[in-house]
Amino acid sequence: MSVDLSSLWLTLKLAGxxxxxxxxxxxxxxxxxxxxxxxxxPFIEALTALxxxxxxxxxxxxxLILLNPEAPIGKFWVQVTGDTLTFSFTxxxxxxxxxxxxxxxxxxQSAIEQVGKRPVEAAQSLGASRxxxxxxVAAPLSKRGFLTAGVLTFAHTVGEFGVVLMVGGNITGRTxxxxxxIYEHVETLRYTEAHILSAILLVFSFxxxxxxxxxxxxxxxxxx
Amino acid sequence: xxxxxxxxxxxxxxxFTLNVTENIALNGITAVFGPSGxxxxxxxxxxxxxxxxxxxxxxxxxxxxxxxxSHIPPHKRPVGFMFQSGELFPHLSVRGNLEYADKRNxxxxxxxxxxxxxxxxxxxxxxxxxxxxxxxxxxxxxxxTVLRRPRxxxxxxxxxxxxxxxxREILPFLxxxxxxxxxxxxxxxxxxxxxxxxxxxxxxxxxxxxxTTGAALDILDSLNSEGPIGSVFDANLTGYDTExxxxxxxxxxxxxxxxxxxxxxxxxxxxxxIAAKDVAIACRAPxxxxxxxxxxxxxxxxxxxxxxxxxxxxxxxxxxxxxTPLLRARITRASVVDLDLNxxxxxxxxxxxxxxxxxLL
Numbered sequence: 001m002s003v004d005l006s007s008l009w010l011t012l013k014l015a016g017x018x019x020x021x022x023x024x025x026x027x028x029x030x031x032x033x034x035x036x037x038x039x040x041x042p043f044i045e046a047l048t049a050l051x052x053x054x055x056x057x058x059x060x061x062x063x064l065i066l067l068n069p070e071a072p073i074g075k076f077w078v079q080v081t082g083d084t085l086t087f088s089f090t091x092x093x094x095x096x097x098x099x100x101x102x103x104x105x106x107x108x109q110s111a112i113e114q115v116g117k118r119p120v121e122a123a124q125s126l127g128a129s130r131x132x133x134x135x136x137v138a139a140p141l142s143k144r145g146f147l148t149a150g151v152l153t154f155a156h157t158v159g160e161f162g163v164v165l166m167v168g169g170n171i172t173g174r175t176x177x178x179x180x181x182i183y184e185h186v187e188t189l190r191y192t193e194a195h196i197l198s199a200i201l202l203v204f205s206f207x208x209x210x211x212x213x214x215x216x217x218x219x220x221x222x223x224x
Numbered sequence: 225x226x227x228x229x230x231x232x233x234x235x236x237x238x239x240f241t242l243n244v245t246e247n248i249a250l251n252g253i254t255a256v257f258g259p260s261g262x263x264x265x266x267x268x269x270x271x272x273x274x275x276x277x278x279x280x281x282x283x284x285x286x287x288x289x290x291x292x293x294s295h296i297p298p299h300k301r302p303v304g305f306m307f308q309s310g311e312l313f314p315h316l317s318v319r320g321n322l323e324y325a326d327k328r329n330x331x332x333x334x335x336x337x338x339x340x341x342x343x344x345x346x347x348x349x350x351x352x353x354x355x356x357x358x359x360x361x362x363x364x365x366x367x368x369t370v371l372r373r374p375r376x377x378x379x380x381x382x383x384x385x386x387x388x389x390x391x392r393e394i395l396p397f398l399x400x401x402x403x404x405x406x407x408x409x410x411x412x413x414x415x416x417x418x419x420x421x422x423x424x425x426x427x428x429x430x431x432x433x434x435x436t437t438g439a440a441l442d443i444l445d446s447l448n449s450e451g452p453i454g455s456v457f458d459a460n461l462t463g464y465d466t467e468x469x470x471x472x473x474x475x476x477x478x479x480x481x482x483x484x485x486x487x488x489x490x491x492x493x494x495x496x497x498i499a500a501k502d503v504a505i506a507c508r509a510p511x512x513x514x515x516x517x518x519x520x521x522x523x524x525x526x527x528x529x530x531x532x533x534x535x536x537x538x539x540x541x542x543x544x545x546x547x548t549p550l551l552r553a554r555i556t557r558a559s560v561v562d563l564d565l566n567x568x569x570x571x572x573x574x575x576x577x578x579x580x581x582x583x584l585l
């Protein structure tokens with residue numbers, strides 16, 4: 001029996017990179033959605049929420065079409081970096097980021113909406129630029145939203161299967177994340193290894209969620 | 225020379241349209257007064273830069289703040305804005321809130337320490353903002369706005385959320401802003417009592433437009449038809465009798481005795497309101513009367529109210545300069561006939577001591 005821990009490491013790395021990337025990209029998007037009066041808002045909201053309803057295979061299929069080395073984007077990437085987007089870690093990051101986008105944006109958006117524009121206006125009227133007001137007032141006031149968004153994104157990326165399989169395949173140390181490793185173990189009837197990896201994932205997920213809920217409860221008591 | 229604000233703007237929200245063209249000389253406290261929904265706060269928010277006008281422009285002296293081409297963001301306009309709710313940052317202490325403004329506005333102006341002392345907040349500094357009372361919260365918010373060190377203070381109903389006693393606690397701080405810190409104020413309110421106590425000028429708004437502007441006493445006088453009838457005066461404190469607890473005020477050369485201790489120095493100016501129902505008329509100088517105040521006046525007009533038993537008299541104080549507002553008396557029509565009162569006649573106005581509303585002192 002040999003448990004391949006590289007898949008566990010790869011999974012954590014992927015989830016970490018995706019969560020960081022989505023904090024950077026999702027925060028301005030959530031901010032915009034929370035404050036805009038643009039008519040484009042419902043379209044952007046619907047696009048952001050799509051991964052919630054689409055089967056992962058559909059998203060994975062389109063990404064495969066878009067990112068493969070024959071397509072313009074995929075070809076360009078190969079020319080610049082020498083590596084493909086499909087069946088690579090970078091491809092996994094792109095696919096996972098798209099797939100986990102709503103888990104980042106929706107909690108952030110509702111947290112920012114709940115803070116409202118008044119505290120931001122108050123900060124601006126005291127001499128803070130919009131960015132300053134966001135960093136020093138809106139962000140600290142919505143810190144629980146940030147925590148929820150980060151944890152959900154991370155956990156969702158860890159648990160992902162379909163999109164990853166479509167875009168990344170099953171290359172050990174490169175694209176074989178834990179969910180795919182488990183699937184492979186089951187396919188090849190290696191139940192012990194499947195048990196171990198599944199148990200690790202189960203305990204990890206439960207611990208993460210428990211700590212979030214505990215923190216949020218304490219936060220509420222403090223605020224109330 | 226005083227700063228001036230030039231406003232020429234239109235802004236639509238659904239059925240409501242704000243349409244304002246006005247030059248406002250920024251001096252002392254200018255109250256923007258009108259009923260809810262008349263566009264007062266909308267105008268203030270446009271001046272602050274939170275929203276942009278649909279068309280038109282806002283200029284501060286020669287600097288364009290808002291026009292079709294440009295919009296200076298709020299943090300680049302030298303204004304401080306105080307919200308009705310105070311909007312203290314809940315994640316910062318009182319000190320943290322004050323330092324937030326202090327750090328970002330290192331231009332000339334009052335020091336943090338000076339402001340803390342002036343607003344009597346030394347004991348509040350380390351408090352959590354969530355534990356402050358309503359009055360304390362507004363006091364901190366006001367101090368924080370002053371630490372923006374602005375050229376103009378915009379105050380959006382800063383007392384509306386407070387009860388009567390708390391209002392009375394904050395009003396003196398508001399009143400001092402222009403003289404103590406050299407910051408003129410635009411003060412939005414729908415409360416005539418607040419406005420009559422602190423305004424130097426009044427901008428009267430109705431249905432998204434400015435109806436009239438002028439010196440506070442003139443506008444307040446013209447507003448008489450809309451509230452309980454009375455007159456508003458500025459009177460100087462001349463003395464306090466500790467034995468009987470009576471303050472004496474000089475109203476246009478005549479003495480007024482008020483049964484209260486008025487806080488303030490000798491010669492300080494106080495705004496008082498005398499309700500028309502609390503003024504009686506005597507044809508000769510009265511004696512042996514419990515009412516202590518009798519002022520020599522000349523009857524300007526007598527308007528008989530045909531649908532009530534009353535008549536309204538406007539009275540010019542004989543001793544006062546012509547610019548002083550008129551006193552009003554509401555007496556029965558029968559008395560007008562019995563005393564044979566006529567316009568132009570010299571009589572005495574008896575002002576009941578109790579008619580000086582306490583909240584105005």
